Amino acid sequence: MTPQAGVAAPPVRDLATAPSSDGGLDSAPRLATRLAAPAAGWTVEVDAIVVGSGIAGLTAALELRTRVPRVLLVTKDRLGSGSTVWAQGGIAAALDPEDSPAAHLQDTLVAGVGLCDPRAVEVLVTEGPARVRELVARGAVFDTAPDGQISLTREGGHHADRIAHAGGDATGAEISRALVAQIEAVRDDPGIEVIEHALVLDVLTGPPGPDGRPGAACGVTLHVIGEGQRDGVGAALGKAVVLATGGIGQVFRSSTNPPQATGDGIAAALRAGAVVGDVEFVQFHPTVLWLGAGVKGQLTLVSEAVRGEGALLLDTDGVRFMPDVHPMAELAPRDVVAHAIVRRMADTGADHVWLDARHLGGDFLRRRFPTIHERLLEHGIDLTTDLVPVAPAQHYHSGGVVTDLVGRTSLPGLYAVGEAACTGVHGANRLASNSLLEGLVFAHRAARHITDKVAAGALTRQEPTVRSGSEALVAAASRARVQRLATEGPGVLRSGDCLRRAASGLAGVPTDAHLRHDDGRALAAPQTAEWETTNVHQVASVLTATALARQESRGGHARSDFPERDDEHWRVRLEASLDPDGQLVVRRAPID
Structure with a gap:
């Protein structure tokens, strides 16, 4: 970052402790550096391990399979069950001759509110079109225009039609289908092994x-659950590990993310000593179906593409309010729309607003958005004739494990791609439909880099050792408490007071449930639900600490006590890591 003329740049300092009077941290949390778990009962040795089977993990595995001798693909549920399959709107790329990577870059930088890494964005937008065409070569079928070219539409924050979609509103499902089919076709290849229903600890x-x-x-x-040759806890040893584990949706009380999104990769990387960044920037999707205050779990998303086609937002008095908020009205960046909805709800005393697509016509809506139409009908709402009640809910995480332009993290041998990574593409706020493209582009780059390093002998496997620090286990019964604290603390709109309450509450959650006893019984034993809840707790703790440290509002981070964007002091990335004893240390990193 270049200081402004006459203004001294803020000192780069550790924020492990800071006075609470300035809105900063009272004390940063101390987190475990490993999970409480049984010793590994089996071992497999490979060249590269890919964790996750969304667009990023599947792409990395397919690219590595023909380039290194042996690849292991580990997925938490079954192939194709992650967040990719739920992506409705599409994948953004400058495919139209009248569009350009430069225009796509500019839209992405604007959405990122000054915190994008321009180099990463340039990689995304210049390599993106070729990667999308490779998806087509791998069998993905996109919707086409009458001339046979891929049909393109527009979403919030884009100034051109560059969103490719499949099945109207089932783009992620189609991409997942095509990539899974490629994996299934080579599953008997001795150079690749797939382990499903496996949680990486x-x-x-x-x-x-x-x-x-x-x-x-x-x-x-x-830990492998279910039938198969491998079960229980084991160890996979390799020269490189690629984390493609998706997002953090289950950290919150409600989310559009699937149940598997418990922040496993980010938490595991943090425990291993890697640096995570931009964790405070959480994207809350503006238009998620509102079904009442008590609804929990994965919620129904009403894609941004519906507004891209002309749907309007109305308050509960029937007043359209977005034209007074932003020049792009309903197509403003997601953080702008989500915050505007929350504020309008507060002004009207309502718990939702309305999405009105009725004027677009029934035939068009049923053809363009068949999946959304059917899902809304399951709840008794007809998109073609009814106003749709919507409110913001957690959707995407712009932060993650900090990587360079080839997916390398700060820990040698560890790579991260997709939503688990912080590449610098999104900055403070993700531009609509850039996420699938990011996973595709950077998974390809990571796989090629691993290939080159393995071939050159620059990646060699070390023998694992036990890390210093403590081990942790949070009882699954604590998850609702953690989710409530995350929702009320680093939720859509934040403040120093609510963040400090959340930090205090999270610090009070027992993290040694395997050692605490009640009536002679341990509160919890090491098992899947407890391991996931421990990851949720650790991610919520880091999220709260970094949100408390950033004393401004920008993109997916909005604070009522610091409502303005502050480029003088906060045009920096907050990076967090654990010291050898597990103390969380938060640092300012300049944006180039």
């Missing part, structure tokens, strides 16, 4: 360096 690391920090990533421990 921890990233294994080699001997620590002179500073006491963990050595290179050299594999993972994982």
Whole structure:
């Protein structure tokens, strides 16, 4: 970051502790560096391990399969069950001759509110069109125009028609289908092994360096549930580990994310010593079906593409309000629309607003949005004739494990791609439909980099050692408490007071449930629900700490006590990591 003329740049400092009077941290949390788990009962050795089977994980595995001798693909549920399959709107790329990567870059930078890494965005927009065409070559069928070219539409924040879609509003499902089919076609290949229904517990690391920090990533421990040759807890050892584990949706009380989105990759990377960044920037989708205050779990998303086609937002008095908020009205960036809805709800005393698509016509809506139409009908709402009640809910996480332009994290041997990664593409707010493209482009880059390093002998496997610090287990019974604290603290609109209450509450959650006893019984035993809840707790703790540290409002981070964007002091990325004892340290990193 270049300081403004006559203005001294803020000092780069650790925020492990800071006075609460200035809105900062009272004390940063101390987190465990490993999960409480049984010793590994089996071991497999491979060259590369890919964790996750969304667009990023499947792409990385397919690219690696023909380039390194042996690849292991681990997925938490079944192939194609992650967040990709739920992506409705589409994938953004400058495919139209009248569009350009430069225009796509500019729209992305604007949406990122000054915190994007321009180099990462340039990679995304210049390589994106070719990667989308490769998807077509791999069997993905996109909707086409009468001339046979891929049909393109527009979403919020874009100034051109560049959103490719499939099945109207089932783009992610179609991409997932095509990539899973490619994996299934080579499943008997001895160069690849797929383990489904497997939760990765921890990233294994080699001997620590002179500073006491963990050595290179050299594999993972994982727990396999169900039938198959491998079950229980085992260890997969490799030269490179690729985390493609998706987002953090289940950290919150309600989300559009599937149940598997418990922040596993981000938490595992943090415990292993990697740096995470932009964690405070959470995207709340403006238009999620509102079914009452007590509804929990994965909610029905009403895609931004509906507004892209001309649907309007009305308050509960029937007044259209977005034209007074932003020049792009309903097509403003998502953070703008979500915050405007929340404020309008407060002004009217309502718990939702209305999405009105009726004027677009029944035939068009049923053809363009068949999946959304059917899902709304399941709740007794007809998109073609009814106003749709909507409100913001957690949708996407713009932060993650900090990587460079080839997916490398700060921990040698560890890579991250997709929503689990912080590439610098999104900055403070993701531009609509850039997420599928990011996963595709950077998974391809990571796989090629691993290939080159393995071939050159620059990636070699170390022997895993036990890290310093403590181990943790949070009882599954605590998850609702953690989710409530995250929702009320680093939710859509934040304040120092609510964030400090959330931080205090999270610090009070027992993290040694396997050691605490009641009537002679442990509160919880190491098992899937407890491991997931521990990850949820750790991610919520880091999210709250970084949201408390950032004293401004920008993109997906909005604070009522610091309502203005502050480029003088906060045009920086907040990066967090654990010291060897598990103390969370938050640092300012300049934006180039």
